[in-house]
Amino acid sequence: MSDPRLLVTTSPFLKDSASTAWIMWHVSLSLAPVVLVATWFFGGSVPLVILAAIAGAVVPEGIQTILRRNARQPQAPPLRDGSAFLTGLLLALTLPPGIPLWMAFLGGLVSVVLGKTVFGGIGSNVFNPALVGRAFLQAAFPATMTSWLPVAEAGSRAQVPATLFTTPLLAADVDAISAATPLSQATFGQPTPEFADLLFGAVPGSLGETGALVILLAGLYLAVRGIVNWRIPLSILATVWLVGSGLHLLDPAGYPGGMFHLTAGGLMLGAWFMASDPVTSPMTQAGCWVFGALIGVLVVVIRVFGGLPEGVMYAILFANAATPLINRFTQPRTFGTRFKPGFTR
Amino acid sequence: MSPAASEPATTVFSRGLWKDNPVFVQVLGMCPVLAVTNTVMNSLVMGLATSFVLVASAIIVSLSRRVIPKQVRIASYILIIATFVTMADYIIQAVSLEIHRALGAFISLIVVNCIILGRAEAFSSRNPVFRSVMDAVGMGAGFTVAIVALGTIRELLGSGTWMGLPVFGPSFEPWVVMVLPGGAFFVLGLLLLLVNLIGVEK
Numbered sequence: 001m002s003d004p005r006l007l008v009t010t011s012p013f014l015k016d017s018a019s020t021a022w023i024m025w026h027v028s029l030s031l032a033p034v035v036l037v038a039t040w041f042f043g044g045s046v047p048l049v050i051l052a053a054i055a056g057a058v059v060p061e062g063i064q065t066i067l068r069r070n071a072r073q074p075q076a077p078p079l080r081d082g083s084a085f086l087t088g089l090l091l092a093l094t095l096p097p098g099i100p101l102w103m104a105f106l107g108g109l110v111s112v113v114l115g116k117t118v119f120g121g122i123g124s125n126v127f128n129p130a131l132v133g134r135a136f137l138q139a140a141f142p143a144t145m146t147s148w149l150p151v152a153e154a155g156s157r158a159q160v161p162a163t164l165f166t167t168p169l170l171a172a173d174v175d176a177i178s179a180a181t182p183l184s185q186a187t188f189g190q191p192t193p194e195f196a197d198l199l200f201g202a203v204p205g206s207l208g209e210t211g212a213l214v215i216l217l218a219g220l221y222l223a224v225r226g227i228v229n230w231r232i233p234l235s236i237l238a239t240v241w242l243v244g245s246g247l248h249l250l251d252p253a254g255y256p257g258g259m260f261h262l263t264a265g266g267l268m269l270g271a272w273f274m275a276s277d278p279v280t281s282p283m284t285q286a287g288c289w290v291f292g293a294l295i296g297v298l299v300v301v302i303r304v305f306g307g308l309p310e311g312v313m314y315a316i317l318f319a320n321a322a323t324p325l326i327n328r329f330t331q332p333r334t335f336g337t338r339f340k341p342g343f344t345r
Numbered sequence: 346m347s348p349a350a351s352e353p354a355t356t357v358f359s360r361g362l363w364k365d366n367p368v369f370v371q372v373l374g375m376c377p378v379l380a381v382t383n384t385v386m387n388s389l390v391m392g393l394a395t396s397f398v399l400v401a402s403a404i405i406v407s408l409s410r411r412v413i414p415k416q417v418r419i420a421s422y423i424l425i426i427a428t429f430v431t432m433a434d435y436i437i438q439a440v441s442l443e444i445h446r447a448l449g450a451f452i453s454l455i456v457v458n459c460i461i462l463g464r465a466e467a468f469s470s471r472n473p474v475f476r477s478v479m480d481a482v483g484m485g486a487g488f489t490v491a492i493v494a495l496g497t498i499r500e501l502l503g504s505g506t507w508m509g510l511p512v513f514g515p516s517f518e519p520w521v522v523m524v525l526p527g528g529a530f531f532v533l534g535l536l537l538l539l540v541n542l543i544g545v546e547k
Contacts, residue, residue, distance in 0.1 A: 114531065118538075139522035169505075171518035 020122070023227055024082035027273070028089055030218045034269075035093075037201050037211040041151050042097040044160040046207055050092040052101040056108020057088030057133075064117060083122050087111050090130035090273055093208025094266060094313070095137070097149040100166035103141060107133040127320045128280050131313050138313070144171075148204040150179035179204040182264040184309040186256045198263035209266035219272025232281055233271040235292025236299075237262060243300040255304055267299060270312035280320040287323075287330035294326075295319045354479045361483030367460045368491035369540040374460040378492055379529040381451050385508045388496030389489070390444050394433040394452060396485025399461050401429045403481035406469040413470075422465040423456065430455045460488060491536075498532050499523045 039046040061084035088108045095104055111133030119125040138145045149161065181204050185192050193203050201211030208215070223230040245258030261267065275281060275295055282291050295315045302311025367373050377395070381387045405425045413421045434452045438445045445452070455461070464484055469477040500506055503523030505513040522528045 118534070136522065139525065139527060140520040141518060142521060144518070166518075169513055169518060170516045 018227075019081075020083065021081040024086045026225070026227060027222060028082060028086050030222055031089060031093070031208070031273070033214050033218055034208045034211065035089075037214045038093070038097075038207045041201050041210065042149055042207060045097045045149070045164055048101060048160065048164055049095055049097065049099060049104045049207060050089060052104035053092035053095065053108040053133075054085055054088030056105035057084045057091065057112045057129075058108075060084075060109060060112045060117060064121070081122065083116075084112055087116070087129045087133075090269075091133045093269060093273075094130065094134045094206050096145060096147060096205075097207055098147060098161045098163045099144060100168075101164050102166065102168035103137060103144060107137045109133075110136040123279055125279055126323075127317055128274050128277050131274060131317050131320075134313055135317060146184075148179050148181050148206075150204055151202050181205045181309065182260075183303060186260070186264070186303075186309070192256060192260060192264075195259065195263065198260070203264075206266060206269075209269045212263040212268045215268040215272060219268070222272070222276075228272060228276040229278070229281070229285075229288055231285060231288040232276045232292045235289045236271040236275060236296045237267070239293045239296025240267060240299055243297055247300070247304060261300060261303065265303070265310045266312040270299075270316055271295075274312075275316050275319070280323060282323050282326045282330065284327060284330040284332065286332075287326040290326050290330065291319050291323065294322060354476060357476055358479045358483040361480065361485070361487040362490070363487070365484075366487040366491060366540075367484050368488060369537060371460075371463075372537070373463060374458045374488065375533075376454060377451050377458065378495065378533065379526065381448055382492050382495040382499055382529055382532075383503065383524045384447075384500045385493060385496040386444065387447050388492040390437060390441075391448060391451065392485070392489030392492050394437060395455055395458060395461070395488055396482070397433055398426060398429040398455055398458075399464060399481040399485045399488075400478060401432075402426045402461060402465060403469040403477040404474055406465045407472060407474045407477035410470045418470065419462070419466070422462055422470075426461050426465070427456050460484060494536065495529070495532055498536075499528055503528060 035046065035050065058079065061079050065079040088111070091107050091111050092104060095107065111129045114136065115127060115129030115132030116122065116125045182192050182198060197203050198210075199213045201214065203210050219228060219233060222228040223233070240261050241258040244256070244261035247255040248257040256264075271292075275292065282288055295312075295318075298315035298318055299311050302308060302314060308314075361367065363370075365371060368378055374395075377391050381391045402422070402425050406422060409421075430453065433455065434445075437448070437452060464481060468480045472480070497507065500508075501512060502520045504519055505511060505517030511517070520528070523532070
C-alpha cells in the first residue's frame with residue numbers, strides 16, 4: 001500500500017478494529033451461559049440439538065466456501081467468520097428441547113441456504129437467517145415445534161428424550177412428553193408460573209428463551225462492549241412493557257402484566273440477539289428506536305390478540321421487512337442541503 | 346423474436362422442452378404453477394389440459410392467421426382459447442368430478458395463461474399449421490414436465506405420497522409448509538436455481 005496520507009478514497013474513514021469474525025465469535029461466546037442454563041433445566045437434549053442445528057448451518061456455508069475457492073473469487077472464506085456457527089446456535093436456542101435432531105439439522109440448512117446464501121451471503125440478507133429457519137420449521141412441523149418438554153427433574157438431567165433420535169422424515173411421538181409454556185397458559189386462561197421461575201428459567205419453553213435474567217446479562221455485556229446497539233433492545237423491551245402494562249391496567253383479569261410479557265417466551269433472546277442483528281436492523285439511530293417500537297407493539301398484539309401464544313419471531317421478521325423503509329424515512333439531512341430525504345424522490 | 350423459417354420442426358418442438366421451457370426459462374404461467382402443484386395428480390391434469398388448449402388453439406390460430414385483422418387479433422385469440430378451455434373444463438368435469446373440484450377456478454383461468462396467448466401471438470399467428478402444432482406440443486410438454494416435477498417434490502415432502510401412493514410409510518412426518526402456497530415458492534425458486542446452474546455449465 002502507498003502512503004495512507006496520499007490515499008484518495010470514499011467513506012467510511014472511521015474503522016473499528018473489531019472484525020466480523022471477532023464479533024461473531026464474541027456473540028457466540030456470550031451465549032455460553034444461556035446454553036449452560038438451558039442444559040441445567042432441560043437436560044442432555046440441549047447440547048445435541050445445538051450441535052445438530054450448528055451442523056446444518058455450517059455444512060452449506062462450508063460448501064459455499066469450497067465452491068468460491070474453486071472459482072477463485074476474491075471474497076474472504078465465509079466459513080471462518082463464524083456467522084454460520086452463530087446462526088445455527090441462535091436457531092437451536094429457539095427450538096423446543098425435544099425436537100428430533102434431523103429437524104434441527106434441516107432448520108440450520110434452511111437458515112443458511114434460504115435465509116442467507118440466496119440473498120448473496122453475509123451482509124446481504126433481508127431477514128434474520130436463524131428466524132427464517134425457525135419460521136420454516138414452524139410452518140413445516142407445527143405440532144413438533146409446539147411440543148415442549150417439562151423442566152427436567154433432578155436426576156433425569158442425564159437422560160435424553162427418545163424423540164431426538166427419530167429417523168429422518170419420520171414423525172416423533174411428541175404428545176407423550178409435552179408441557180404448556182407460560183405464554184400458552186396465559187392464552188388459554190390457565191394460571192401462569194411464579195415471576196421468579198420466569199426470571200431464572202424453570203419453565204417449559206424453547207432451549208434458550210426461558211432464563212430471562214441470564215439472557216439479559218449476556219445482552220447487557222454485548223451492549224456495553226458496543227457490539228449490540230442498545231437502542232434496539234431497550235426500545236423493544238420498553239414498548240412491550242408499556243403496551244403490556246397498559247392493557248393490564250384496562251383489564252387486570254383479561255391481560256397479563258408488563259413484567260410477565262418481559263420475562264415470558266422468547267422476548268429477551270429476540271430483543272438482545274435477533275433484532276439487534278446489524279444486517280437486518282436499521283442503519284440510523286432514530287430508525288433503531290422506530291424498529292424496536294414496531295417489534296414491541298407487534299409482539300404484544302400477536303401474543304394478546306393473535307391466534308399464536310408467541311409472536312416474537314413473526315414480529316422481528318416483519319420489522320426486518322420494514323427496515324429499508326425505516327432507513328429511508330429516518331435518514332438525517334445531508335449537510336448543506338435543506339430538505340430531509342424520504343417522502344419525495 | 347420471429348424464429349427463422351428454416352429451423353427444422355424437431356428444433357421447434359424441443360425448444361419448449363428445455364431451451365425455452367415456459368416455466369423454468371420464460372417463467373410464464375406462474376398462477377397454475379404455484380397454485381395447483383400440491384399433488385402430482387392435480388399437476389398432471391393441469392398440464393394436460395393446458396397442453397390440449399395450447400395445441401387446439403395453435404391449429405385454429407394458425408389456420409386463420411390470414412383472416413384475422415391485426416387490430417382485433419388479441420380478442421380473437423382469447424375467444425379461440427376460451428372455446429377450448431370451456432371444452433377442457435367440461436371434459437375434466439365429466440371424467441373426474443373430484444379433480445375438477447380440486448383444481449377449482451384454475452381450469453377456467455387457463456384462458457388467461459400467458460403461455461397460450463404468448464405462443465399464439467409469437468408463433469402460431471406467423472407459422473403454418475404443422476410447425477405451430479410442433480411448437481405447441483413442445484411448449485405443452487415442457488409446461489407439463491415442469492409442473493409435474495414441482496408437484497412430485499411438493500407431494501413427496503408435503504404428504505409423503507406420490508400420485509396418492511404412500512412412499513415413506515405410515516409414520517411419515519409431513520412437511521405441512523410444502524402443501525401450502527409458501528412451499529410452492531420455495532420449490533419453484535430452488536428448481537429455477539438448479540436449471541440455471543445446469544444452463545451455466547453448458
